[in-house]
Amino acid sequence: MSLSFRFGTVGSPTATPPRPGGTVGGIQYATSIGLDALELAWVNGVRVGEATCAAIKKTAEETGVALSVHAPYYINLNGEDEKWPRLRKYLMDAAHFGSLAGATDIVFHPGTYFGRPADEVLKVTIPRLQGCVDELRAAGNLVTLRPETSGKAAMLGSLADTLAMAREIPGVVPCVDFAHLHARLGDGSMNTYDEWMAALDFYRQSLGDETMQHLHIHLSGINYGPKGEKNHLVMEEADMDFETLMRALHESGAQGRIMCESPVLEVDALKFKALWMEVSGEGE
Ligand SMILES: [Zn+2]
Incomplete structure (x- = not known):
């Protein structure tokens, strides 16, 4: 039985063997350890060619x-x-080569x-983002x-903010980083069942039931101060209540991908997967 969520890492798993290495090796290694998603970390620039993408x-x-x-x-x-x-070119290059590599998001x-x-800023950013989507669609590129x-x-x-962009522009949907949401206000908030459920209800009310089946989630432990995020943490070192978050996701009927960004990428990705199976009862 397949799970409601795919699990993976942002960047190839740390223990990916040197041969064949690269993203191809990362995908092969991910699947060998029980992961079924991977986010290509082109965070410092898009430096791939068409052959690599193929x-x-x-x-x-x-x-x-x-x-x-x-x-x-x-x-x-x-x-x-x-x-x-x-x-803008950074986003367009990521979308172009990402699509060639088979990425959907x-x-x-x-x-x-x-x-x-925020409302003034959104007046600038929404038309710009709309322009990006229009250009991608005109080129036959269907990435989200x-x-x-x-x-x-x-x-x-x-x-x-992210829901406002998504409401206005078909083809734009948030990536929900729950660790960031927890760290964002710097006061320890966004760490209870009621807060997670309120966030998920807000998401559903903004974008509709169907989008609950295609959540794209980033997850890790997180260290934060009054101004928010400082750095990502290993799951056990964090104050986040991951089990309660999983319960809220399960209660919401959420599906999609959960991508781990902790310092021990695949180790925690597999722990998140195990926790999900335990909370949801799936895969037993
Ligand atoms: Zn990010």
Whole structure:
């Protein structure tokens, strides 16, 4: 019986053997240890060619591993007008080569508010993002663009921001990083059943029942201060109540992918998978 969620890592598993190595080796290793998703960490730039993409796609199809891409960190939907063409290219390159590699979802950090109110910033960022989707569709590229919830209150990417973008633009759906949501306000909030359920209900009410079957989730432990995220942590070192989060996801009927970003990537990805099976009763 297949599970409601696929599990994987952001970046190839740490213990991926050196041969054949690369993303092809990462996919093969992921599937050998019981993972069925991988997010290609193109976070410092998109540096792949068409032949590499074709090899990645072939391996993913053969193994049944679902692929996504984490686009470069430099994207900022709220960047200055003169910088926007360059910033936009990071997202478009990730979407173009990601699609060639067989990825269905392109995750990106939406950027910063530059101290401006969220509603004003969204007036700038939504048309820009719409323009990106329009250009991709015109080129026959069907990837879903996933603005990720951010770990700092000063960064564009509250759950409300990402849902606003998704509501306005077909083809845009949030990447929900629950660790970031927990760290974002810096006060320890977003760590209870009621808070997770409220977030999931908000998501459902914003985007509809059907989207609950295609959640794209980032998960890790997280260290934070008053301004939010400091760094990601191993599952056991974190104050996050992962079991309760899994219960809320199960209660919501959520499905999709849970991608681990902890420092011990595949170790915690497998722990999240085991926890999900325990909480949901699936796979027994
Ligand atoms: Zn990210």
